[in-house]
Amino acid sequence: MRWIRGSVKGYKDLAIAYHFIQNDKKPKTLAIFLPDAGYHTTSPLFHFTEEVYLNRGYDVLRVDYRYVDEKYDEFTNEELYRAVKVDTAAVLDKFFSNHLYEEVYIVGKSLGTIAMSVELKKQRFEKAKAIWLTPLINQQDILEAMIQNPHQAFCFIGNQDRYYSKED
Template sequence: MNVLEGSVKGYKEMKVPYAFLNKTEKPKGLAIILPGISYTVRSPILHFATGAYLNRGYEVLHINYEYHTDHYDHFTYEELKSAVAADVMTVLHETLRDADFESYYLVGKSFGCLAMPEALNFYPLRNAKTVWLTPQLRAKNVFEEMLNSQNKGLCMIGDRDSFYNKESLEQLQTNKNIDYFIPPGANHALEIDGQTLESIDLVKRVVKMINEF
């Protein structure tokens, strides 16, 4: 596998690392992965989803902002929300200015989903397929993007997730461009508390759905 690492200066001149991964010289497309604050690209679902895209012949872009580190301790939550949108767009503009992939996937996990509405306005991603993993449904920009999206999408969130909201989901499901998987008993990691083997089965199912989408 080939890995090309780099970084940009993002919000307030903070360093934002990124990495391109590929297993072929002629990838079918690009999958962009936006992790959560503590749910990194090394966490189970994003790790295996990366492998799934690579095995399908896609190149993968990890945007590895480091909001979980001490460098961001002085940031308020509102500043972090501003940072993730700015940092993602900076990486996209820096790395994809001359890109010409035939297809794109945009995969966000929790906090990473906050940057997806703006990223979808980036011209190369206008027709990207979207994967919303445990999105913050009460965030206005996320809710409105999902409600009105013309992009084909897949959303997965458990009913034991703190961001789960039944009323919001009922409204969002009126948009038939996005399919929903709401596993009962699943927490914010899309795992089941106290149930190791059941959690492994659920992670496997989630990755399978991402791979088949």
């Protein structure tokens, strides 16, 4: 396996890191990880999910934004939501300018589901499969993306999650 680290300029020209793990088998399959603000792509849910994908021969792309850093302390919620959309798009635009995959999974957790709700509408993800981990279903655009998108998907949320809604 090859590990490639990079970064792009994101929202307010702040650097957004990413890690690309390229499987030796040159697969045509990719898993993209979009973490939460304080729950990184190396945390248990992503770590074990990554192992599953790598063992199945997938490439893995981790978007490693770090919104718990002090440079984000003054951001409002709206600004943070905008940043995750812009930052994710910047990484994915750069990545897909050089890569083509037949099958893509997007795995997002909490804050990462904000970016998922936007990215899944793009043509490059028209056949992507989605895994929503504790999605922010209190955000109407995320709930609508989950309900209206034709993608095959799994959603995991506990009934004690602060964003859980029995009705939704």
